Amino acid sequence: MNGSNTVKTEDLVPAELVARCRAALGEGGRMQFMYAWFPEGPMAPELRYVLHPGRARPPRIWRCRPGDVPPPSLASTAPLLSWYERETTDLCGVVFRDQPLPQSLVLLPGSRSDRPPLVPGPMAHLSYTPSPQDLPELAGTTPEDVQLLPFGPIRADVLESAQFAFLYAGEAILHYHPQLFFKHRGMEQRFEGLAPMLATVLAERVSGIGSVAHALAYCHAVEAAADCEVPRRATWLRVLLAELERIYNHLHYLGHLCHTTTLKVGEAQGKYLEESAKQINSRVSGSRLLRGLIMPGGLRREPQLAGLVAGLARLENEFQRYADRLAATTSHLDRLMTTGILGRQLAFDQGATGPVERASGLDRDSRRDQSYGAYAELPLSIAIGESCDAYARQQVRIAELFNSIAIIRAVLAGLPEGRLRTECRPPPRSEGLGWAETPRGTAYYAVHLDADGRLARVKIKSPSFSNWRVFPYTVHDSNMMDYAINEASFGLTVAGCAR
């Protein structure tokens, strides 16, 4: 399905890494993520780097065994890799030479683990004594004018737990530091030892509002490992589920964005439309978050499609009126325009993905560029923004929402007959890479199976891990009044980031 045969794996020695990374970037490539695992026991980590050599080309994997010498950090060459390296240090115990910011990332300051949790062996024991964050010294200001506002981890309203530190003077934010890993659940480790089929239930629960896309990326990886071909009908229905997920997420996004610009009726309408979409989900799948249908090899059962055409037509009609109203509301638009500028180069260097990246002018969407499932046969159009601000991020999502409805309509019109699933049993010691475009950007799953055909290592690269890394760059030197709007315009989830 993912063209598993086209993902090339290449062995590199540590000394080559920096030069090869530089060369790949020079040729228009892009690093995606890296991780470590232990195929030869706890003393011999193996590093994997996943990159795209260029647009519309299949991903490539670099495999590297560092041996006794610490591998070089690539953070100065491809900055987005910095977080992955720090996570690998925290969880796998691999230290990188010349990592510019060697502090722990995923394990909070003040936590101690008796052993790196993802190294094979007994369960790690974590202890934790809260300790203050490392905040930068601010130069060039009179210290007494700068105030520290710590916020969280329990925040007002019904929100995910995360802690933010603002260093500010008056209305101006000088520095912003998010601590996003209070919710780290060790999800990757929870996959280990499970049968690939059953672990789909877990993949649906990594990021609840991305259940479909996470299950898809996971199943793509398992299917790549098993080298199995999913029946056409299932690939079409998977697209339908994935686009239903995009619809309810984007509607929530717009409702929440209106909340931050204090457009009360706009908020109510956005959240009402989200509720309508979730009720459609429930009729289609039995789950308001569209869980419980996707499995490796296809789908578990037929979704209920009766009434979906009419339901979508009504939703589209109401959404059109809502979008028109938003487009005519200057008080709302004024708050979005020029807020939270994310330049194109910055978006690329730090690894922005999804609508955030596209709103900064980067024309990339895995549904088209590393096409999977039935997307190549469907009327997919990729929305690109130019203004790099909160307004562009809103506009990209509005355009995507209309396109999702059009795609679902095309699925229903041309849905092929046939089987729903095929046998999918990845052989022992096999591995696979899978991806899917969530409403927030590209999610990747890398799976490795052990000698018994059970999961030995699952790496999850979630889009919010990427976009949370980018987000603070748009907050430094902005102002307090715009913060909530800017954060809402990114549409982030902590659960996906912290895992």
Place this chain on the structure above:
Amino acid sequence: MTLKATLPWTLFGLAQGRVTTRWRGKGTEPGQAAFLGMPRFDPNRCTDGCRECADACLPGAIRLVPGGDRERLSVDYGRCVVCQMCVEACPTGAFTPSNDWAFGSGTREDLVWTRAATSPQGVALKREIRRVFGRSFHIRHVDAGSCNGCESELQALNNPYYNLHRLGVFFTASPRFADLLLVTGPVTYAMRGPLLEAFEAMPEPRFVMAAGTCAVSGGTNGGGYACGNGLENVLPVDMYLPGCPPNPPAIIHALLMLLQRVPQRVRGGQLDSRGSSAGEPYA
């Protein structure tokens, strides 16, 4: 904002009409058509030596336990994540899909299936609770490591469809003003401290609700190096609500139950079917 800017939205909102649904309180709330709740269990259909359902249950809600001369199945809905895997794995139809979602329970034991399920004669109203909190009940929500699925449904409570405010229930920012600590997630090592601090900051009398299967028992995500098993051994719980995630009317039902405004419907892992059509698919 000028009138010119606000008037179109006012008219737009008025033109939408009222979308809030009536709260019937009988598990037949509108908008939940085809929603799959906890699978129903009928042990009479089990065959000896079969363990297909237990093998297909990731969170361990279905287990084989020694009982008499042979093993029997133990079904704990406090661990169920409604993935429906047991329904598909069972060769004899002992597990069947249902609309049963009103699984809020004041006791952990009532989420475990027992043969001797008895219908309650209605919960005795504690007038004091109703008098004090009946129309003004304030919730402090704490995410202790959820997947954000529960938050998605909690946020839906304030959409115009459910409009929680009309029932006199509100979310509040400060634990000092809160009557209920509503917890989601399996409780990560880092959220345990802040969670306990929030509880300590609340004035008495105070209630605790474990919302979602993770908070009830850990679910699929609990355990491991970073998580506990929900509120077990962390806080005293007044209301358990499994579900993955619980749908908004299930949350409303559990909240009203806490306020003695509706009776508990689950006993011995089964819904009391009197006065409701739960289980029959909604038209």
